[in-house]
Amino acid sequence: MTTWTARPETTDDITAIRDINLAAFPTSEEADLIDALRTDPKAWIDGLSLVTEGSEGSEGTLTGHALLTRCHVDGAPALALAPCAVRPSAQRTGAGSAAIRAALDAARSLGENLVLVLGHPEYYPRFGFTPASRFGIRAPFDVPDEAMMALALDDTRPVPTGTIRYAAAFGV
Numbered sequence: 001m002t003t004w005t006a007r008p009e010t011t012d013d014i015t016a017i018r019d020i021n022l023a024a025f026p027t028s029e030e031a032d033l034i035d036a037l038r039t040d041p042k043a044w045i046d047g048l049s050l051v052t053e054g055s056e057g058s059e060g061t062l063t064g065h066a067l068l069t070r071c072h073v074d075g076a077p078a079l080a081l082a083p084c085a086v087r088p089s090a091q092r093t094g095a096g097s098a099a100i101r102a103a104l105d106a107a108r109s110l111g112e113n114l115v116l117v118l119g120h121p122e123y124y125p126r127f128g129f130t131p132a133s134r135f136g137i138r139a140p141f142d143v144p145d146e147a148m149m150a151l152a153l154d155d156t157r158p159v160p161t162g163t164i165r166y167a168a169a170f171g172v
Helices: 011-024 029-038 095-109
Strands: 004-008 049-054 062-073 076-086 114-118 148-152 162-165
Touching (some): 004 095, 011 049, 029 062, 049 095, 062 095
Parallel strands (some): 076 114
Antiparallel strands (some): 004 049, 049 062, 062 162, 114 148
16 A cells, blocks of 8 residues: 655646646646646745655655645635646545645644635545535535535634635636
């Protein structure tokens, strides 16, 4: 069984991160989104782009990636978890989960509180995500309620309510 190690991206990882996303998705949309977010100082937060590399002969080969960038809920700061990707050959091995957990831990250590994700309602609850509507948060577009999820990293802090405003690179 592979053991995954997660760490923040470095400039040397940028090409590999693009390759992971190109391999994991049918178009270049997610890879292009990451490139655009990386150039947006209002969205990009150093230390919140996490990569995973594995043991057992794959040391040094980046396999998974999870990105958190700045978004807002009615003006209050929050984070968007997107995109998340794993090389197809390593999907369902824990590489993505390791990257996501590391990203959430990094966000918590930076004092962030609210993380939002639009994704598979069968996958993200394992990290503590629940429908964003339970917090009074809604997407700026039509989406199934169970797919727009939120996670409060510190349940002693208030969570804003309202409509999500994504970084410009998301195009919404």
